[in-house]
Amino acid sequence: MANFVLANSGHNRDDEASKFGMWLFLFTELLLFGGLFLVYTIYRYLNSEAFLHASYELNVIMGTVNTVVLLTSxxxxxLSITALQKGHVKLTMWLLVATILFALTFLVIKYFEWSAKFEHGLFPGMDHYEHLPAGEKMFFFLYFFMTGLHGLHVIVGGVLLGFVMRDIKKKKTTPDNYVYLENGGLYWHLVDIIWIFLFPLFYLIH
Amino acid sequence: MADNTNSRHLPGDPKEHHIVPYKFHIGIWVGLIILTIMTVLVSVMGISLVAFSVITAMIIASAKAVVVANYFMHLKYENKLITWLMGVTLLLFVVFISFTAFDYITR
Structure with missing residues (x-):
């Protein structure tokens, strides 16, 4: 009687389910930022003049460069996924190194941007900030909160890709089993997509 | 789940994945950069009808997001269920935003 075989006996892999799980997580991320975009939309509607005025404080060139950096990453x-699928493991590693370097570039540029705002006292709680009109306060509050949360995602994404690289080195992630890399990539693209919306909403109001 | 089991892989079977060529990805990237330049120009060159530039910026941003999702994230080659659920997520977001907007506009 005890003569049955499990459908997937021998290997416990279901790449489709893994990716599906990742996508479900990404949907929750979209709604997390979606809530913030909702707040942004309403307050911009209520304070459109103040938002316009405050947005001139942001540096369009730095924002544009960061957009290009993230798109390139x-x-x-x-490309690293294509490379691994084709069995070019070394190229995969170099492409991931490049991605992490782009992530760091993004963060360094963000650091300079934020430092400039700090010098102008625009961070919530600082002197200059406290004397701004309510609408402009809201703009800078949302600017710091949303780019800050996004920056946190950049850090997490970079670390995650570092773990993927370790897995490739250990030969746990291979040209035949690369769903970990795909999921890491999915997370990274989400970070990019969020920036695609943050950039015009904060920098390009003009 | 699916009834045409013979044409499908058993769970866990290594499957022939759709491999997206390098050149194709680079082409997509060029397109994204062009869209970025467009959105910056529209803003900085000052087509200064505020409403118009917001809508233009959002259309361009959405186009970029769709391209990233479809090609970089391989959504186009994945199970259609994911695309449908993405639609549900976006619908939820539209509900949030439109209901809140109606509330504020009609006060």
């Missing part, structure tokens, strides 16, 4: 992650 998305490219290198996407």
């Amino acid at each position: 998305s490219l290198t992650v996407a």
